[in-house]
Amino acid sequence: MTTKVFIDGGHGTTGIEIAERLAGRPELSLIALDIEDRRNAAARRDALNAADVVILCLPDDAARESVALIDNDHTRVIDASTAHRVADGWTYGFPELEPGHRERLAASRYVANPGCWPTGFLALMRPLVLAGLIPADWPVTVSGASGYSGGGKTMIADYEASAAQPSAFRPYGLNLTHKHVPEMTRYSGLTHPPLFAPAVANAYRGMIVEVPLQLRAMPGAPSLADIHDVLASAYAGSPIVTLEDSAAMSGVPLEYVGASDRLALFLFGNPDTGQARLVAALDNLGKGAAGAAVQNLNILAGLPETAGLRL
Numbered sequence: 001m002t003t004k005v006f007i008d009g010g011h012g013t014t015g016i017e018i019a020e021r022l023a024g025r026p027e028l029s030l031i032a033l034d035i036e037d038r039r040n041a042a043a044r045r046d047a048l049n050a051a052d053v054v055i056l057c058l059p060d061d062a063a064r065e066s067v068a069l070i071d072n073d074h075t076r077v078i079d080a081s082t083a084h085r086v087a088d089g090w091t092y093g094f095p096e097l098e099p100g101h102r103e104r105l106a107a108s109r110y111v112a113n114p115g116c117w118p119t120g121f122l123a124l125m126r127p128l129v130l131a132g133l134i135p136a137d138w139p140v141t142v143s144g145a146s147g148y149s150g151g152g153k154t155m156i157a158d159y160e161a162s163a164a165q166p167s168a169f170r171p172y173g174l175n176l177t178h179k180h181v182p183e184m185t186r187y188s189g190l191t192h193p194p195l196f197a198p199a200v201a202n203a204y205r206g207m208i209v210e211v212p213l214q215l216r217a218m219p220g221a222p223s224l225a226d227i228h229d230v231l232a233s234a235y236a237g238s239p240i241v242t243l244e245d246s247a248a249m250s251g252v253p254l255e256y257v258g259a260s261d262r263l264a265l266f267l268f269g270n271p272d273t274g275q276a277r278l279v280a281a282l283d284n285l286g287k288g289a290a291g292a293a294v295q296n297l298n299i300l301a302g303l304p305e306t307a308g309l310r311l
Ligand SMILES: NC(=O)C1=CN([C@@H]2O[C@H](COP(=O)(O)OP(=O)(O)OC[C@H]3O[C@@H](n4cnc5c(N)ncnc54)[C@H](OP(=O)(O)O)[C@@H]3O)[C@@H](O)[C@H]2O)C=CC1
Pocket: 009, 010, 011, 012, 013, 014, 015, 038, 039, 040, 056, 057, 058, 059, 060, 062, 080, 081, 082, 114, 115, 116, 149, 150, 151, 152, 153, 154, 284, 285, 288, 289
């Protein structure tokens, strides 16, 4: 039996990436709308209700509208937008979050795909908070740079317009109310929001997420080896999330994982000063969006978790 999948917003940046990963998979059948029907509510209602699993690749308001258009009791939903990431009744779509989370996801009807920034942040932070190496009330900072496709069609057009002279590096979110902070706080287990300092770079895709830590000031002054051991054990055997050999690196390029669904983690530090820089490298359109959606679809449908992924 095939799983019927509908991508609402399938003609947008994330939707196209997901469709590419699902193409040629005989265990799935795709319900597709013509491009001119992409905003036709009646056509979307029919497709949403005909599907076993829908993947929403829409702005937040349109994603809420899609959920309201589902009037049966079985269609399952993976929402790539921010609309439901901390909403009641939704499961956060980061299978690697903690032991047992993958099983919770498999049993869920409503799954909220993580934001791209929180994906890197939580991969670094959640195991360390769970292990007690970072106290829940520790003041954490997270910064980094993202490719401009993170801003969808509008930002891509801004960067690629013939008259555009885009900035090489542009910090944003300067009022410290970025929409990703609630999910970073909730799922890391921190009691206070991290200070989030994102930037956009003049590159299409790829991102670096960094958490600097003053280990010597933390309770118990964890060592670099303590941090390394917890991260290595959290992702041992994962085909998607890897702790890389940082000793070999003099820098981490934005493009480190390429156009893939991998998430690479690094631990840099100076044992003499008790300081560390934790870094995650991913593709904002890969594990940061489409790769995560396809991974979640596989989990919901009981299929091999990495089927269709670019690893
Ligand atoms: N880009 C990224 O790196 C990431 C994106 N996301 C999230 O995924 C979602 C999609 O983002 P992205 O693909 O980048 O966005 P895009 O702007 O590239 O695509 C959005 C798509 O949704 C369609 N759309 C917009 N409004 C409606 C509506 N009211 N009804 C039906 N269709 C509509 C658009 O149609 P039209 O062509 O007419 O505009 C377009 O095809 C967003 O919530 C985004 O925040 C999540 C993680 C990473």
